[in-house]
Structure formats: structure tokens, C-alpha cells
Amino acid sequence: MQKFILVGYGNLASSMMQGFSTHQMFSHCSFLIYGRDFERSKAFASKYPNAQAIPSLEDHLSQDSTLILCIKPKGIQSFQIHQSFFLLYSVMAGVDIATLQKHFPQAQNFARSMPNIGASIQKSSTSLFCLGSLEAQTLAKKLTQAFGSATLLASEELIDASIATNGSSPAFLSLVAEALIESGVREGIPLSQSRELVYATFEGFAQLLLTHSPQEIKALVTSPAGTTAEGLAYLENKGFKGILQEASHQSVLKAKGKI
Numbered sequence: 627m628q629k630f631i632l633v634g635y636g637n638l639a640s641s642m643m644q645g646f647s648t649h650q651m652f653s654h655c656s657f658l659i660y661g662r663d664f665e666r667s668k669a670f671a672s673k674y675p676n677a678q679a680i681p682s683l684e685d686h687l688s689q690d691s692t693l694i695l696c697i698k699p700k701g702i703q704s705f706q707i708h709q710s711f712f713l714l715y716s717v718m719a720g721v722d723i724a725t726l727q728k729h730f731p732q733a734q735n736f737a738r739s740m741p742n743i744g745a746s747i748q749k750s751s752t753s754l755f756c757l758g759s760l761e762a763q764t765l766a767k768k769l770t771q772a773f774g775s776a777t778l779l780a781s782e783e784l785i786d787a788s789i790a791t792n793g794s795s796p797a798f799l800s801l802v803a804e805a806l807i808e809s810g811v812r813e814g815i816p817l818s819q820s821r822e823l824v825y826a827t828f829e830g831f832a833q834l835l836l837t838h839s840p841q842e843i844k845a846l847v848t849s850p851a852g853t854t855a856e857g858l859a860y861l862e863n864k865g866f867k868g869i870l871q872e873a874s875h876q877s878v879l880k881a882k883g884k885i
């Protein structure tokens with residue numbers, strides 16, 4: 627029987643634990659909660675039916691344990707664990723597997739994931755990389771799916787590369803939503819109604835993406851010499867797509883420590 631230990635009690639830990647306590651794959655499993663403040667671990671654990679706080683890590687780690695690290699990246703420095711256990715699953719941005727191996731040299735398998743803000747409603751778009759057995763990879767994917775969707779990437783480098791496509795992109799899309807709402811107001815639509823129209827557009831667009839590519843949606847909306855064609859031509863002339871691509875690239879460079 628797999629044992630799960632969640633390290634951390636911050637925002638992302640809450641979102642993930644919400645998924646682990648409600649998703650049918652894990653709601654019957656118990657999760658041990660460990661953090662550097664035992665009182666806060668207890669307060670955190672008390673919110674979930676299948677969670678229990680523990681005062682120390684070493685007493686609970688064994689061959690069938692999965693350790694889920696959900697702490698700030700600098701927190702890795704306080705761990706030097708020499709016990710063997712099944713899987714180390716980390717959400718820490720920018721902490722690579724080579725570093726994890728230094729602090730957990732006996733971990734048998736490693737997984738790194740990059741969740742996004744959607745985790746707060748169990749709808750995270752999460753990139754995932756796993757170094758280890760197929761069994762570990764399957765478990766890492768299931769853990770990730772408890773709080774959204776999991777996209778398994780072929781190399782660890784692609785986790786940092788995915789920072790813009792799933793990590794930062796909700797902020798980029800917020801900018802688009804904000805601009806569209808303000809455009810409605812500029813043309814005379816009351817703010818609340820402009821918001822309502824844009825929110826519903828995003829909702830419908832998200833549904834359409836399940837069956838259509840962005841190119842197909844664009845073609846469906848754009849009639850020859852029509853209003854959308856005029857707007858798209860303006861955006862293309864101003865380099866809108868190129869700006870978004872460059873912004874994404876800057877985010878990736880930052881994630882890789884290159885700027």
C-alpha cells in the first residue's frame with residue numbers, strides 16, 4: 627500500500643490537498659502532512675478528512691512512500707535525507723533533479739511538475755517530467771490529475787520551457803480579457819455588461835478548443851472583407867503574435883536563470 631507524505635502547507639499545498647481529498651483516485655488514501663511548524667501542519671491537516679500531521683519525516687519514510695515537496699525552492703537546503711523511498715515528487719520551480727538527488731540520494735524515482743493557478747479549482751494545466759520506472763511515472767501522473775490535467779514531457783528541460791505555456795499564460799490571457807473589456811467600455815457598453823460578454827466569450831472559447839484548433843476557430847469567425855478580418859489585419863501589422871511569443875520567451879529565459 628502506497629504511503630503519501632505532503633511537505634508544506636502553503637497555497638499550492640492547499641490546492642493539491644483539496645484534490646487529493648476529493649478525487650476518487652486518492653480520497654481513500656491517507657496523507658501525512660509535514661512542515662517546519664508542527665502546529666501549522668496540524669491546523670492544515672485538520673481541514674481534510676484524509677490528512678494527518680506528523681512532527682518528523684524520517685520516522686515515516688519507507689520503501690513504499692511518496693514524498694510530495696510543496697515548499698519554497700530555498701527550503702530544499704534544510705533537507706538531507708538518506709532513507710530509501712519510492713518517489714520524490716517536487717513542484718519547486720527551478721530546482722532540478724540533480725539538486726533533488728543531492729538532498730535525497732536514496733529516492734528511487736523523481737518527478738518534477740509545474741502546476742498553474744488552475745490548481746486552486748482543481749483545473750491546473752500541469753507539465754510533468756518523471757525520471758524512473760513506469761510505475762512511478764503512472765503514479766506521478768495520477769497525483770497530478772487529482773488537481774487538474776497532466777502533460778507528460780519528454781525531458782526535464784521542457785519543464786522550464788513550459789513556464790510560459792501553462793505557468794504564466796493565465797496572466798497573459800488576463801491582459802487580453804482586460805483589454806477586451808476596456809474596449810467594450812470605450813465603445814459605450816457599461817463595464818458590468820462588457821465583463822459579462824468577455825467572460826462568456828472565454829467560457830465558450832474554452833469549450834470550442836476541445837473540438838477545434840485555434841486556426842479553425844479563427845477561420846470560422848472571419849468572413850472575407852469582414853469586421854474580424856479588419857481587426858486581425860491590424861493585430862498582425864502591429865506584431866501582436868510576435869510580441870506574445872517574445873513575452874513567452876522572456877519568461878522562459880527568466881525561468882532558466884538566463885536573464
Ligand SMILES: NC(=O)c1ccc[n+]([C@@H]2O[C@H](COP(=O)([O-])OP(=O)(O)OC[C@H]3O[C@@H](n4cnc5c(N)ncnc54)[C@H](OP(=O)(O)O)[C@@H]3O)[C@@H](O)[C@H]2O)c1
Pocket residue numbers: 633634635636637638639661662663696697698699700701702704717718719740741742743745
Ligand atoms: N502557487 C502556484 O500556483 C505554483 C505554481 C507552480 C509552482 N509552484 C511552486 O510551489 C511551491 C510552493 O508555492 P506556494 O505558492 O504554495 O508558496 P507558499 O504559499 O508561500 O507556501 C510555501 C511553503 O513553503 C514552506 N517553506 C518556505 N521556506 C521554507 C524553508 N526554508 N524550509 C522549509 N519550508 C519552507 C512554507 O512553510 P513556512 O510558512 O513554515 O515557511 C510553506 O509551507 C514553490 O516552490 C513554487 O515554486 C507554485
